[in-house]
Amino acid sequence: MMLQRPSADSSGPGFTPLVVVELASDTKEEAIAWLLSRIRDQQHNGGDGDDFLSMAECQYIIKHELDTLRAKDETHVPGYTQVKLYPGKSIIRRLQSKGILIQFFPLHEKEELKRLSFSWYKKMKLSFQPLDDIRHYYGEGQALYFGFLEYFTIALVPMALIGVPYYLFDWEDYDKYVVFAVFNLIWCTVILELWKRCSASLAYSWGTLSRKKAFEEPRPGFHGVLGFNPVTGREEPLYPNAKRQLRIYLVSLPFVLLCLYLSLYVMMIYFQMEGWALSVYDEEPTFWTGILLFIPSIIYAVVIEIMNLIYRYAAEFLTEWENHRLESSYQNHLVLKVLVFNFFNCFASLFYIAFVMQDMVLLRQSLATLLITSQILNQFMEAFLPYWLQRRRNKKMIHKVRKRRTLEDKELPLAEQVRLEAEMSTYLGTFDDYLELFLLFGYVSLFSCVYPLAAVLVVLNNVTEVYSDAFKMCHVFKRPFSDPAANIGVWQLAFEAMSVIAVVTNFALIGMSPQVKAYFPESETQLILWTVAIEHGLLAFKFILTFLIPDVPKHIQIKLAHLEFESLEALKKKVK
Template identity: 40%
Template sequence: MASLGEEASDQIKVKILAQDSWTKVSCPCCVSDRVEPLVLIWLTDKVQPLTRKWLISLIEDSKRHGGAALLAHPGDDECGDVIVVSASRCNLLKATEDLGLCKKYQDGDMIPFSYQDRDNFSNVDDMTEFLTLAERQYIVKNELDSLQAQKKQKIPGIGDATGVLQAWENVCQKLVKAGVIKDIFPLHDQQKLKELGKKWYSGKQIWGQPLDEIHSYFGGTVAYYFSFLDFYTWALVPSAFLGLFLTFLMPGGGSSVELGDVEDDDGPSVSGHMVQAVFSMLWSTLFMEFWKRRSSSLSYRWGTLQLSEGFAEPRPSFHGTLGINPVTGRMEPLFPEWKRQLRVGLVSVPIVGLFMGLVVLGMTGFYYGEALAKGFHQDSDSWFSKGLLYLPSMVHIVYTNMLGNVYSTVAMQLTEWENHREESSFQNHHTTKVLLFTFINNFAVLFHIAFYKQDLPMLRKRLVSLLILTQLLNQFTEVVVPFIVDRFLSDPQKDQPEDEIEGDQLRAQTSLPPYPGLFSEYIELLLQFGYLSLFSSVYPLTAVFLLLNNVTEIRGDSYKICKLFRKPFSAPVSDMGVWQTAFEVLGFVSVMSNCWLLLLSPRVQEFCLEGGISSKNILLFAILVEHVLILLKMILAFMIPDEPDWVRIKREQMEFHSMQALVRQKL
């Protein structure tokens, strides 16, 4: 990081806020005393002044002539490797309507913004109040991504074949491939970031996060993650108390937790194991249903209840035959939906299935190798044979890691090849592929121990070891590593005085690494949810471990995104997308998992043997209980609406208002 900071130090020596260097606007309502720097385009060292000037003119030019109609600041540094971009008021307002964002109307209600009716919306004259910082920066990114060549042309200053821009090819994507653009990222507002940090990770409260401030500064995707993390952590409290009660306070609780010990006849007829299993199934259902209600409330509050991504510009890497979009009437690449579905069904699904099979094959090979090593050790009983006992585990770890790395590359390439038009569709398909692999890779061994070997004591030991290892690893990565990085490895210029010139603040931001995204954070929560909902009946203290971990997780994640990385772009979203579906699927699988764990419980089996119940009747009873609980889960999901009544009414009012506005336009 230090070397990167030194390199940037030589490159960026400019006071960005020089007013006379910004693009001049002709619209009277867009004239401002100060232009707000929103996005930085960081160019590589070899960029020619001619190329840089051409890119600035393209950013500034009107959309009618193929430009982005944005405001650009060229900088005054000698190397010319930085372009700062902003947007005028009118362009921000038009983009707000295109995105389908809801804003506060003069009567106080949130309704979809209309540019023609803009004067009747609150704070419409002040963009810093009307739009959040994250929304303004995302709009600039969206406009930059929409830059497409109107015709085949040569990029000035690039002499080789990489400088040829094909008709309707994405400009920014081409410039990245050609080695012109190093990175594009939103700029931090140091004052706002400092105030947010005081409320977020520097405060004394254990729970409770400034979600509105997080949404305003970092955007929808980040705000939804931290909102879900906060909601999930609170939801762990009753499960943790139940686990403590069953383990330490319930009569016979110790014997019910120790599944291999069923000699205590003084315990209750319904063991703590059974109580925990039923509770886990009901808890997972209620948790997801109440989260959906919480999510819809946030969506209304943050103005994303009626996003219109389908009418937005295509993804930068989307390609197809040039034509007119029948919905929007705009000229853009078109790609038939049937062809995309064909690619998914005939290519992507079989390849993903092949990798799932390789995971199962690796697990089978591990157990086979483990059996061979144990047999060889029993025959020879030497130091060499004792060392071989660890070989199957080591080979399996190396195999799964290599397979995971290969699969992550294949999953990304497959999703790109499927050619999705919208960014959300691309992310959903990519996430689904990775989730399937992650689920099989992390839970296959647990399912094998539970339902094939039917060794619940081994399952309990495996689960405890996973929880302890995860706890220690998370504490190290969430607390120790961020402290070391921030204290000893970060750029010493990261803490700039408030009166420091803007160029030095940019220098500090370019020295930080890009934010890796929330994918791994969601995966971690999904694995937690799986351990709790699927297998906590064999170890009731699971929720206690997860609760302790998540208390530090909130602070650690917030500290990292504020202090250790560049600010990420964050799109307006109305929910967690495919992640919400993944949690719901796990909740459904938990019904079957817990029913069969109950069937395998030594206490239940002992009770059935004492009652003279045959194995066939036990199986039929388990299937009956499973179906009853699934039906109960569906009834609960049906009885608890996904939206509170007030959100449903507001949504219907939005639809009515939109219909009335359309009628007025036709008149």
């Protein structure tokens, strides 16, 4: 089933498929007829100018219509008495969960995709990404991610340039990293504030800066008793907030705490392995026992990635079970669960080494091993493995299509494209991409003063990430539905929270430096008091800096005010 632009004759040359809906091969006719009738009930007559909406926007509208299909008086899906329905239940979600609806996805546009691929990743160049073209083809959500990835990479260059000489000429003199830590404090604050301005400029040029979310539609997975929204007066599912809160605090919260305890237990096992490897090296310091020193960190890094992956699935299940009404609320709770666990899982051992063991050599070694191992695993899982699997799938599908065309000479190229894209991997959104950048930002902002090459490694990772992500978006994944957005959402708060933790962490490392301790030879209490006082002062300065740097550039503020003035004037004339 293909949903297309309205046209006088959909079988003629004006036929432009937008979204493919794949049903199970044995789907009953009455169920198909019922689904089509429900879809058509939601459509409205009207023109469709080719230049008014982009293809991505048209596809988003279709997805919105499908997501808002709700059961009314039906007790079951026609032809499937066992598939129960009740008023307010999402029809699409129900069909997917029962295997009647396999998938639905927007089709790629071959010529546009070729042009985008060439300007995006097919030629090596020292220039910015074509964000406007990415936005036109994939939507604002994906374009803002790639914009942030590019911005983050450029912002890391000063850190990398300063870090290389520090690493080369001050290998063991950790005291001199105090200056690097001070630079770190300023850097992590300024780049996030400047990104807000950059993000606002992009969103304004795309027309989404003033996008309001006050009246979000209920998310497709939300279920409840069908009733009327007292604000909009629309019929939609209703679910008691008290019941949701009980699920959060009596089930989700204890589960997260249990996972944190298990993560702490695994960390203690890692330190036992580290101690064993060190004792072996002390007894017989050889080349092989020297290599053995890195094995516990490598194993721990792999275990961390596995634990993060398992926890991610559990967090998604729990957040879905909590039954949040709005997509924004769902995302906020999911991000909070995942970030708390990932932060603890990835950084707890580093904090323990830095502030309990106070072993800067081991801290540098552990940070380097965790960073390098995680990047190698991520590149393998995100770039090489999907590409290899997709190549195998494409070869099989092309063989099937060619064989079918020898038997049926009337096979249409469009049908071939649909079959090929149906076999492609599904893009799961920018969540994992932002999470990876969040963890990399944490490694750099928290402890790069101890291991200055961290910024260099992250820059190299991000450069390859741009090209691998671009390739995957164009040739490995199905085309995702566009995601209208004005900013990077809750991730901005996540990065800002990390920057606050970075200020405290870096100043604590400064306070532990022998250079600083030399100023307080007699009283450790005075050292702690002065460290805390100055750290609070720096936090205050950080928040003042946040206040002084406007989130939206002045010229855009003026343009928005002018647009609002013109809207009010037009409204006055209409009233008169």
